[in-house]
Amino acid sequence: MNLVGNFWNDIFFAIIVFVVAIIIARVLRYIIGRLVKGASSKLKVDPTKYNFLKNAVEFIVYIIALIIIFNSIPKLKSYGTALFAGAGVLAAIVGFASQSAFSNIVSGIFIVMFRPFSVGDRVRVGQLYSGDVEDITLRHTVIKDFENRRIVIPNSVINNETIINSSLSHENLCIFIEMGVSFDSDVDQAMRVLQEETMKHPDCVDNRTQEEIESGVPQVNVRLINITETAMQLRAYGWARNPSDGFNLKCDVLKNTKRRFDEAGISLAYPQRMVYIKDNNATRN
Structure with a gap:
């Protein structure tokens, strides 16, 4: 009787575990489906692909x-150890192979959630890639650079x-315009x-506050920012x-x-070196 009772207890326990697993799986599928659907609508991709x-x-x-x-049923524990050991090796292989793909997908969802940039924004990624964001998918982002090439970045x-x-942001940008002039200018x-x-360029805007205008602050400041070995370095803040x-x-x-410098006789700086030639014959004479 004890063996029969233990058998039915094990069957009942297994049924309960499977029912709970089905409920949890359905709930998780619903939650993930909503998240993927929302991200896919923003990224304009087909959610059925994911x-x-x-x-x-x-x-x-x-x-x-x-x-x-x-693990809970003693009669199945020995079989389960061998079975899940082999499954663990297979899962490790599959997980390692798909690690990059999952990483790109999760990163794409994070981009949609936190929105560091959107389609149409002008961005620079690191020190290598600059351009306008043309498309964002769950795997990669497409940037059109200034040479009209498409850069696909995971x-x-x-x-x-x-x-x-x-x-x-929509605030004005400060543009540094630098030129080096010679020392005799x-x-x-x-x-x-x-x-x-x-100041007279049509794309130059007046970024001064009313107080700065009243106090006489110029629309464009020009500074002598450095004196190098060959030039006096000027910088305009437009x-x-x-x-x-x-x-x-x-x-x-x-x-x-x-052009104005040429008309006014102002020379741009260029590298200069003074070379002294020693005449050994003249020294001996």
């Missing part, structure tokens, strides 16, 4: 249920890099020319509405300032 995530979670729940059953790589987002005149060319306008501002001001 149903394997829900299936994987359900599979893990059932595996845990089997482990509990085999999301896990982006999450480990420093991201500079020039479109994250009139530095005050050169600073004045650089300031005038920056303001633009966005990175594109700032790029145009810098290029045009450099061109127009060079």
Whole structure:
């Protein structure tokens, strides 16, 4: 009677464990389905492509249920040890092979949740890649660089890099415009020319507050920031509405300032070296 009673107790225990596992698996599938559906709608991808995530979670729940059953029933414990040892090796192989894919998917979901950038933003990823974000998927992000090339970067790589987002805020950008003039040039005149060319550019905006305007702060400041071995380094601080306008501002001001410098007789700096030649014959004479 005890053997029969223990047998039915084990069967009843196994049924309870499986019922609980089914309930937990269904709940987790629902939660993950909602998360994937929300992320897929923002990323504009088909959520059915990522149903394997829900299936994987359900599979893990059932595996845990089997482990509990085999460890709780003495007659099955010896068989369970050998069975799950082999399954553990297989799971380790599969997990190692899919580690990169899962990492990219999780990183893509984090990008959607925390939104360090969005489609259309101008970003710089690390020190190598710059451009406009063209597409974001659960696996990778596509950036169109300034040469109209598409750069496909895995999301896990982006999450480990420093991201500079020039479109994250709508504030004006300060553009540094630097030029080096020779030591024999009139530095005050050169600073004045650089300031005038920056201020009259159509993409240069007035970023001063009302108090700064009333106190006479110039719209564009020009500073002598350094004196090197070959040049007096000037820097103009111009303001633009966005990175594109700032790029145009810098290029045009450099061109127009060079033309004004030529007209005013202001020379740009260039490397100079003085070479002394020792005449050994003259010394002997």
